[in-house]
Amino acid sequence: MTAIVSVGGLRKRYGDIEAVAGVTFDVKQGEIFALLGPNGAGKTTTVEILEGLRQADEGTATVAGVDVRKDPSGVKERIGVQLQSSTFPENFLAKEIVELFALFYKRKVDAMALLRAVGLEDRAKQKSEKLSGGQRQRLSIAVAMVNEPQVLFLDEPTTGLDPQARRNLWDLIRAIRRRGTTVFLTTHYLDEAEVLCDRVAIMDAGKIIALDSPRSLIASLLARGFSKPVAQQQANLEDVFLDLTGHELRED
């Protein structure tokens, strides 16, 4: 498969701190790819460079065939983004938020169809700031899809969501991938990366220290002789929680 995101020797420095210290990787077309790492590892900086929001000091980055440094707005045309800790303007209805962002791409969209795709059809006439956390994340994904992007960037999409909302969002992300969109996400939840992603890159102190499929990474760790005391459990606490409370989304 061809690479839709291609990064080579990327560096970005803030004062004394080198947030991104020479990063090289490819994301293949049609995969779900995750950038993992502790806080301050440089994930968000890397993603924001790819989104055309920041300038790298060094290195190359190509997204959907466009050189990010040369044509940031060309990249913006071709990708969809969901930013960490960003909100929508107030006093817009959910449907209007979708239409507003379509306007930013100079497109006309069927806002209701996009809301339906993320399960927010019945919230169309609600102000976006009145939506619950999970609903707001789904709205931001609907908004990120207004320009039919080739790559969808999701920065910590499930942070702060309850288990039901998290699973619902996974289903949504898988559905988006089935439609042919490449998904590039960052997350702190390793279980999420394990079940959702085709490949993950682990980043620490501005560098990528591992990159493979979750299964291969685990296999190579075990091959190095790793073992931990195993308490063989057929279920965990999350299974209990979901069994008791059900898989249905809670709307508050």
Next chain:
Amino acid sequence: MGQVLGYTRMLIRAYMRDWVALFFGFFFPLIFMSLFGVLNFGSFGHVSLGVADEAGNADSAQLVAAFSKIETLQVHKGSRGDELAAMDKGDRDIVLVIPSDFRIAPVQPGQTAPTMTMYQSSARAEQSAVGASIVQQFIDQLSFAVTRTAPVVTVKREEVAGRNLKYVDFLTPGIVGMTIMQLGIASVMFTFVVDRQRGVIRRIMATPISRRAYMAAHVLERLILAVLQVGVLIAVAVLLFKVQIVGSMAVLLLLTVLGSALFLCLGFATSAFVTTEQQAPAVMQLVTLPQMFLSGVFFSRDVVPSFLKPISDYLPLTFLNDALRQVATAGASLVDIRGDLAGLVLWAAVTFVLAFRFFRLET
């Protein structure tokens, strides 16, 4: 262009759902106007009276001395030309010319009573109306005391665009100016600082819309809202408070747009130095409060203490209020208010440069 207009339309629609903003934008100025209009705070302050004594005799000196004893009047003496020039500059409310044949004595048969000419400034209609009635009353009493029958002197009033203005006529342009200022600064100070802090702008900048188109829509939205708000304010003033708007609506519209542009630029320039939502109200007060009191919103700038006068004279809202008031109460034309227009344009240019230099969409 279609994108800018579409965005502007959506911004206005969202604004109309914001009850807090609507309250401060539309109802708050009306409450102010009602309050001050009903309480009639206007009967307040001194009346500046210029006297040109062309008689120069003992009787005229006695009259002038008598005027000086009236507390409300601040009497200035000078030639007719000098005093009228001072009135032009807004330093005199009334100029009284004592004719050379003036004397305090009964009029002899066959002679006519000497005629005093009283010029009233319509730019400061409220003061000049009060002053004129004091002068008229005083002369009537004097005449009666001397003759018991016929007046010793008649007063010919020269009302410059003469009109009997109420306080609320004076007040309305001030409230309009204040609203334009508040709206311009608050709408930038609050929304941009908040949107910047909450990542709203960052999210929008992740789309291909250009910064120029984004800014254009926001500025256009605020100019349209300012015109709407001023329109509502003037409509209510005219219909409910029977305010007379003497001058041209087109000139008022022009002043509204120019004033809004100025205060938007001032808002952008100052909000560049505001990083959090909590700082915004304080900085906003710092910028607007001095102008509320020193730029003649509620009262004539006569009451401004003399040591603050040099500051008051050059505040942006002073130029706007003076221009609005001259047009609304005296029907001044663009040429008449060219001084104020120059002040406004200069301020707009300076604040635009500052805004351009310091304002950032993102931190």
